[in-house]
Amino acid sequence: MRPIIPDYLAEVLGQVEPDASGKPAADNPQLAAADPERLGAAFATVDGQLHGAGDIDVPFTIQSISKPFAYALALADRGFGPVLAKVGVEPSGEAFNEISLEDGTGRPLNPMINAGAITVHSLVAEAGSGPAERVRRVLDGLSAFAGRQLDMDEKVCASEMEHAHRNLAIGHMLRSHDILTEDVGAVVDGYTRQCSVLVTTRDLAMMAATLANRGVNPLSGEQVVPEGVVRQVLSVMFSCGMYDAAGDWTTQVGIPAKSGVAGGLIGALPGRIGIATFSPRLDGHGNSVRGVSLFERFSSDMGLHVMDVPSAGRAVVRSNHVLGSGPDALRVLELQGGIGFAGAERVVREVLETDPQESRTAIDLTRVHAIDDVARRMVLEIARRLTLDGHEVYLVDPETVIPDPEPGDGGRVTVIHEVRQAVLPSA
Amino acid sequence: MRPIIPDYLAEVLGQVEPDASGKPAADNPQLAAADPERLGAAFATVDGQLHGAGDIDVPFTIQSISKPFAYALALADRGFGPVLAKVGVEPSGEAFNEISLEDGTGRPLNPMINAGAITVHSLVAEAGSGPAERVRRVLDGLSAFAGRQLDMDEKVCASEMEHAHRNLAIGHMLRSHDILTEDVGAVVDGYTRQCSVLVTTRDLAMMAATLANRGVNPLSGEQVVPEGVVRQVLSVMFSCGMYDAAGDWTTQVGIPAKSGVAGGLIGALPGRIGIATFSPRLDGHGNSVRGVSLFERFSSDMGLHVMDVPSAGRAVVRSNHVLGSGPDALRVLELQGGIGFAGAERVVREVLETDPQESRTAIDLTRVHAIDDVARRMVLEIARRLTLDGHEVYLVDPETVIPDPEPGDGGRVTVIHEVRQAVLPSA
Amino acid sequence: MRPIIPDYLAEVLGQVEPDASGKPAADNPQLAAADPERLGAAFATVDGQLHGAGDIDVPFTIQSISKPFAYALALADRGFGPVLAKVGVEPSGEAFNEISLEDGTGRPLNPMINAGAITVHSLVAEAGSGPAERVRRVLDGLSAFAGRQLDMDEKVCASEMEHAHRNLAIGHMLRSHDILTEDVGAVVDGYTRQCSVLVTTRDLAMMAATLANRGVNPLSGEQVVPEGVVRQVLSVMFSCGMYDAAGDWTTQVGIPAKSGVAGGLIGALPGRIGIATFSPRLDGHGNSVRGVSLFERFSSDMGLHVMDVPSAGRAVVRSNHVLGSGPDALRVLELQGGIGFAGAERVVREVLETDPQESRTAIDLTRVHAIDDVARRMVLEIARRLTLDGHEVYLVDPETVIPDPEPGDGGRVTVIHEVRQAVLPSA
Amino acid sequence: MRPIIPDYLAEVLGQVEPDASGKPAADNPQLAAADPERLGAAFATVDGQLHGAGDIDVPFTIQSISKPFAYALALADRGFGPVLAKVGVEPSGEAFNEISLEDGTGRPLNPMINAGAITVHSLVAEAGSGPAERVRRVLDGLSAFAGRQLDMDEKVCASEMEHAHRNLAIGHMLRSHDILTEDVGAVVDGYTRQCSVLVTTRDLAMMAATLANRGVNPLSGEQVVPEGVVRQVLSVMFSCGMYDAAGDWTTQVGIPAKSGVAGGLIGALPGRIGIATFSPRLDGHGNSVRGVSLFERFSSDMGLHVMDVPSAGRAVVRSNHVLGSGPDALRVLELQGGIGFAGAERVVREVLETDPQESRTAIDLTRVHAIDDVARRMVLEIARRLTLDGHEVYLVDPETVIPDPEPGDGGRVTVIHEVRQAVLPSA
Numbered sequence A, B, C, D: 001m002r003p004i005i006p007d008y009l010a011e012v013l014g015q016v017e018p019d020a021s022g023k024p025a026a027d028n029p030q031l032a033a034a035d036p037e038r039l040g041a042a043f044a045t046v047d048g049q050l051h052g053a054g055d056i057d058v059p060f061t062i063q064s065i066s067k068p069f070a071y072a073l074a075l076a077d078r079g080f081g082p083v084l085a086k087v088g089v090e091p092s093g094e095a096f097n098e099i100s101l102e103d104g105t106g107r108p109l110n111p112m113i114n115a116g117a118i119t120v121h122s123l124v125a126e127a128g129s130g131p132a133e134r135v136r137r138v139l140d141g142l143s144a145f146a147g148r149q150l151d152m153d154e155k156v157c158a159s160e161m162e163h164a165h166r167n168l169a170i171g172h173m174l175r176s177h178d179i180l181t182e183d184v185g186a187v188v189d190g191y192t193r194q195c196s197v198l199v200t201t202r203d204l205a206m207m208a209a210t211l212a213n214r215g216v217n218p219l220s221g222e223q224v225v226p227e228g229v230v231r232q233v234l235s236v237m238f239s240c241g242m243y244d245a246a247g248d249w250t251t252q253v254g255i256p257a258k259s260g261v262a263g264g265l266i267g268a269l270p271g272r273i274g275i276a277t278f279s280p281r282l283d284g285h286g287n288s289v290r291g292v293s294l295f296e297r298f299s300s301d302m303g304l305h306v307m308d309v310p311s312a313g314r315a316v317v318r319s320n321h322v323l324g325s326g327p328d329a330l331r332v333l334e335l336q337g338g339i340g341f342a343g344a345e346r347v348v349r350e351v352l353e354t355d356p357q358e359s360r361t362a363i364d365l366t367r368v369h370a371i372d373d374v375a376r377r378m379v380l381e382i383a384r385r386l387t388l389d390g391h392e393v394y395l396v397d398p399e400t401v402i403p404d405p406e407p408g409d410g411g412r413v414t415v416i417h418e419v420r421q422a423v424l425p426s427a
Helices: A004-016 A063-078 A080-084 A114-122 A131-146 A154-162 A165-176 A184-195 A201-212 A227-240 A246-252 A289-302 A341-354 A373-388 B004-016 B063-078 B080-086 B114-121 B131-146 B154-162 B165-176 B184-195 B201-212 B227-240 B246-252 B289-302 B341-354 B373-388 C004-016 C063-078 C080-086 C114-121 C131-146 C154-162 C165-176 C184-195 C201-212 C227-240 C246-252 C289-302 C341-354 C373-388 D004-016 D063-078 D080-086 D114-121 D131-146 D154-162 D165-176 D184-195 D201-212 D227-240 D246-252 D289-302 D341-354 D373-388
Strands: A040-045 A050-054 A197-199 A257-259 A264-269 A273-278 A317-323 A330-339 A360-371 A392-396 A413-416 B040-045 B050-054 B197-199 B257-259 B264-269 B273-278 B317-323 B330-339 B360-371 B392-396 B413-416 C040-045 C050-054 C197-199 C257-259 C264-269 C273-278 C317-323 C330-339 C360-371 C392-396 C414-416 D040-045 D050-054 D197-199 D257-259 D264-269 D273-278 D317-323 D330-339 D360-371 D392-396 D413-416
Touching: A004 A040, A004 A050, A004 A289, A004 B341, A004 B373, A040 A201, A040 B341, A050 A201, A063 A080, A063 A114, A063 A131, A063 A184, A063 A201, A063 A227, A063 A257, A063 A264, A114 A131, A114 A165, A114 A184, A131 A184, A131 A197, A131 A201, A154 A184, A165 A184, A165 D165, A184 A197, A197 A201, A201 A227, A201 A264, A201 A273, A227 A257, A227 B227, A227 B246, A246 A289, A246 B227, A264 A289, A273 A289, A273 B341, A317 A341, A330 A341, A330 B330, A330 B360, A341 A373, A341 B004, A341 B040, A341 B273, A360 A373, A360 B330, A360 B360, A373 A392, A373 A413, A373 B004, B004 B040, B004 B050, B004 B289, B040 B201, B050 B201, B063 B080, B063 B114, B063 B131, B063 B184, B063 B201, B063 B227, B063 B257, B063 B264, B114 B165, B114 B184, B131 B184, B131 B197, B131 B201, B154 B184, B165 B184, B165 C165, B184 B197, B197 B201, B201 B227, B201 B264, B201 B273, B227 B257, B246 B289, B264 B289, B273 B289, B317 B341, B330 B341, B341 B373, B360 B373, B373 B392, B373 B413, C004 C040, C004 C050, C004 C289, C004 D341, C004 D373, C040 C201, C040 D341, C050 C201, C063 C080, C063 C114, C063 C131, C063 C184, C063 C201, C063 C227, C063 C257, C063 C264, C114 C165, C114 C184, C131 C184, C131 C197, C131 C201, C154 C184, C165 C184, C184 C197, C197 C201, C201 C227, C201 C264, C201 C273, C227 C257, C227 D227, C227 D246, C246 C289, C246 D227, C264 C289, C273 C289, C273 D341, C317 C341, C330 C341, C330 D330, C330 D360, C341 C373, C341 D004, C341 D040, C341 D273, C360 C373, C360 D330, C360 D360, C373 C392, C373 D004, D004 D040, D004 D050, D004 D289, D040 D201, D050 D201, D063 D080, D063 D114, D063 D131, D063 D184, D063 D201, D063 D227, D063 D257, D063 D264, D114 D165, D114 D184, D131 D184, D131 D197, D131 D201, D154 D184, D165 D184, D184 D197, D197 D201, D201 D227, D201 D264, D201 D273, D227 D257, D246 D289, D264 D289, D273 D289, D317 D341, D330 D341, D341 D373, D360 D373, D373 D392, D373 D413
Parallel strands: A330 A360, A360 A392, A392 A413, B330 B360, B360 B392, B392 B413, C330 C360, C360 C392, C392 C414, D330 D360, D360 D392, D392 D413
Antiparallel strands: A040 A050, A040 A273, A257 A264, A264 A273, A317 A330, B040 B050, B040 B273, B257 B264, B264 B273, B317 B330, C040 C050, C040 C273, C257 C264, C264 C273, C317 C330, D040 D050, D040 D273, D257 D264, D264 D273, D317 D330
């Protein structure tokens, strides 16, 4: 069988290819010299599978796409408090070359604008680290996200430093507000190096997949940053990631994303997929023209918008019946599918409405495919309350979807592998 | 058994109750006179179950919480084009009493600020409708979201109109840019009536649940607005719903939400739940102090943040085995759980890696709990490609998770209810 | 002899006439229909002489040129305190259609922008006056500035009111900040009437001359507003009068000025002259294209820039000599020219340096052409101190440039008409 | 006789001394360590006389008061075009630490804010000069304004450079817009040196007097910058000189002025006087508290507001009579006082109204104290037109107020010293 997804990707690339609008970033001669016709797209699944089409192995500089990853590293290295004290999480509603500092404090509005990203760069690695350590930490951290050792493009970096006046201006402004406390030149130099890390579309897809996979690189299995950090990063990417067009992107594409002026664009769907595209032609907002088109297609073709309601599944309560009769009768609640808060609520309700008179109850999880923390706690609370009401409670859990069940104060459950283990011979 | 969720809600209400900071909205005497100690919270599930605690049946005016619903009605009544032409979707990053019109065009930045909401009010009901028709449409529409007939608070409305100078200012400014084309006084009057609709916390939870339920009221079953409209509304609520604190809310709470100055606050989790709280004490941003605390608790206690990665389920391919042998051998791919794009991708990969040599293949959906559109299309594409490769393909689908399967050009499937129906006697 | 100034004006008009750039105000159909080729200019001296060339008797609406005059009336009617409490005096640096309210207070930045002018209109006539009284006060006040009874153009006024949305927006915004306390519609209507007063270039020149003449209409002799009010009005005209181009105007032309969208433009040089021009073609700032050119010519041709240093006059001390000898000798200080602070300082110095040993001193003012308050006080202080030092002091003042001289505590002077009256026969 | 002005200054200093509000600039430790009670005031006349009271010989750093002088030097060195192309003349209406660059171009709004002053520093000395030459030019130029060789305070300078982050930020921002084309660090260092020039209140008064005296230092007689430059500088000081309070200052004080954070404050009245005060206690705008109070007193006590109408002098036409009779009769127009445009206009009018039938006319300038360029041209034009009408024209000008009179095309005048020289014996 021919692979389906590469076929799809190749088809979609073919559709956006004729659009020759936009052009490579003009500010930096190295970027301006990029081949404008390069085009690639890749999907990386949360279990590490990569599907790609086009120029997915051409290296280019990561540029602003480094921002969410460096932000993740800073949050992991310093904790939320110190980072949030210096960089906000408000959308700026302004073009990517605005300074956007908070009145009074001088705190950059968010980590996706340059002022925020420069500050974030100063916050990677442990407190007290020097410029070289920060750069090493960023390079190692981005490499961990990508699952392979990355390098920097020294030429682009040197070229950027020659034109770094705006970033130096931002750096000194931050320094004047004591948001930056390090040497301004060294931080801007480090940030420029961060932006000059060379990646391929393949790398970016894997980096995005690491975000989508709770911070665990799907290939290496390394927990690059904690899960809570990932949630923060994805939230900020969603509301602030796409310069000056955040609103349109949020409503039309609905994928947490980040673009870079070298033509890269990533998106990360929590729990689902990492996406990357590459095309150096930029629109007026500094976003890749074809990249934006590709993401619009991906979002609508595959229902990837975060506000898309997932397909309603079957009822979580597959059956509610009694086995046997008399004092040994067993009330069986057979559950199925993925259970989150809403599903657990339905189970609670089923128990309340049934008001089981049988003294023995089995909650059958055999067909439960996934269960959230909150749902797990709620199922155990049901068990506890039933125990308190005088029930003997069985958890039928052959595949251990609830490991080490502890119903808490006064509750008690017996774990079995099959319902019939709870059926008394007399029944 | 005692009900679990109301117990939980009562406990959380008890925890926020001691916080007596903030005070009712001062601008309107009717609102200022509200009992500041009122406190209630309710959850409404997408199948219409309501759990509440506290003052969930006390009526109050809906105020700005009407904005997302009126936006939904306008999108439904006029279509996306005419509405987006007049109201943007950019976060404003400004306080709730800023005008925030786009430079040049005068287009309000988004429908959650007053300028946007006033414009939206002028766009409900079909083009050419008069003031009374617009008000009726809003009242009927909000009622359909709530699932019961709502009324207006004439006193609050009259009191608001006496102090409506800011809204009149906004209205005339919009009129001067030809964003409003109707009589300014009539539109502002209608918008004020819209804000004066009386709701209870119970109503608001149900209205939020209608958004969470793809636009279908869980009780009445009415499709109040189309699904695409809901996605747009939730996206805008997520990025622009909480005045002047959108960033903190987006990262910390992560629930599409909207607050009103009478003390109401709603949140809608797509596919999961509608939430509402009520407490008239407001913070400096005009948001309910206790309401915000409650949502913070709900989000962290129940994993309701939209960027939370749902619990990883079991592998979507439950088994991959062969029944029988020889030319009649049957390759069986047993799937399970909920299947979206990522799951379908995994199935594709399983088929590619297996490269089945058997001429007959069964895809067993018996344990599949839910399947998305894109996953459905991909499974059928697998079937089509296997047919083209010379396979005879069976779909084991006892509960019809794929109704009327059409694999398309050159593909063919036989639907059966049990795997053994495909096992040839000879095997 | 042919008159010089009209010849000059006609020559300059001829030079700007070929410039057909710009066009009449488009917002109001009545203004848009103006003959774009109308062109006139007039000078009015502070003693009431008018020189003009071109269309100086064509009536047009005063528009924003009414602003400084209404501001003068409000200051005169209500006093500085109440007016400054509601309208600031800061340049706005913004285009003429910006709202420009002070953060927090909602106070318009200055009376030359619409928000300020609308507020000012609400402050004319005594407190408690109704809309009709305010309009009457403005019409009467503008008429007093012009020296003849003016009327309104009802057509332009009605046409303006149809398009008054921006002003109504401003009015309601001001009302919401309690800057306006009157009925918004009535104030905006009144302000629109104020702008619709019909004037000719001749009238405007006379109105400007009234400002240049300390508030006294040169023809009627009426003190229209107090002198302190005029100083305030001229200061505000200088820094805020020319929309969006205040800086260029201030440096290049240097004349307190105000333009109107009907094509009028006035300038007032304190103590010297009132100027008016008329040409309906407007530039992008809403200023008359040819009017601006004319003022640039006037300023450079005639040295009218307020920062121009007036020609240095002859030494204020014309001679310092002694008449007679012995005990009856008379020290004579002969002054000349106009004496202000700097001149008086020179006289003080002359006395100190001379350290006159004669017991009798005459200060001869015969050739003094003008003397300021401060200089008058200083001359009398010299007299007082000389008296205290034992001198007998004579003031030779045949034309009474210092009426009723009172040297104050311990001083004494004898006023005489000729120096020789102080020469003792014995000398 | 006791000197009057020092008595006045001492009295006014005594009145403001009790005001101990405000405190020395906190940003720079050297400035923060200033003795807050230092207090001085000085007047310098345009003929070089200095009157002072209090600490007028205490040196302190010039800080922002260097801005108008450096602006004058840049205009003199490079011409208006190159300087205006890089620095605007619009009031910024913002606090002194705002950047205030023009949208799009990045041009600083005016030379009185730091962005403008840093740019101006890069424009002193001839094009192509290096950092040391620019610093030398500024030091020499400021010294020329002061009339003595000034030095820099190396300690304050070094201390400033340690905290120069905001200025470096501004410098790099300007560099990124190509407004600055020099090395940013060198320009900011040079600008910091400029601000560290040590002056006394006496020096500042003399520097202001040089501005008041058309750019000629009253002591040295050196033309430091051309007269046109001074007009530009005074205009910009008037509208942009006093940070964040420009409007109040313009209306209430009405003197072109500039303050520095070390506590200095200067004012320059064109043609009249230079004023300086010194008191390190600053208000929230960064202006000296007592300095502002002193200027308010000076302005109102001495009528120094630029919009004050100078005292009306006597009629410019002292007499209009005929000497002799018959064909030799002589028409005599006796003029007096200072004659500007308005006065000359009156003379023109007198001639027109008289319509002299005598064939011989004498214009008697004996009592004319001062005459402007335009008035001089107008008097000669009268002479020319009278000649053309057949008159023989005499100019009675014993003190040569009109040197080398040239009435132009067809005109002719005879200069005499006494009227009687024109009286024919026969008359």
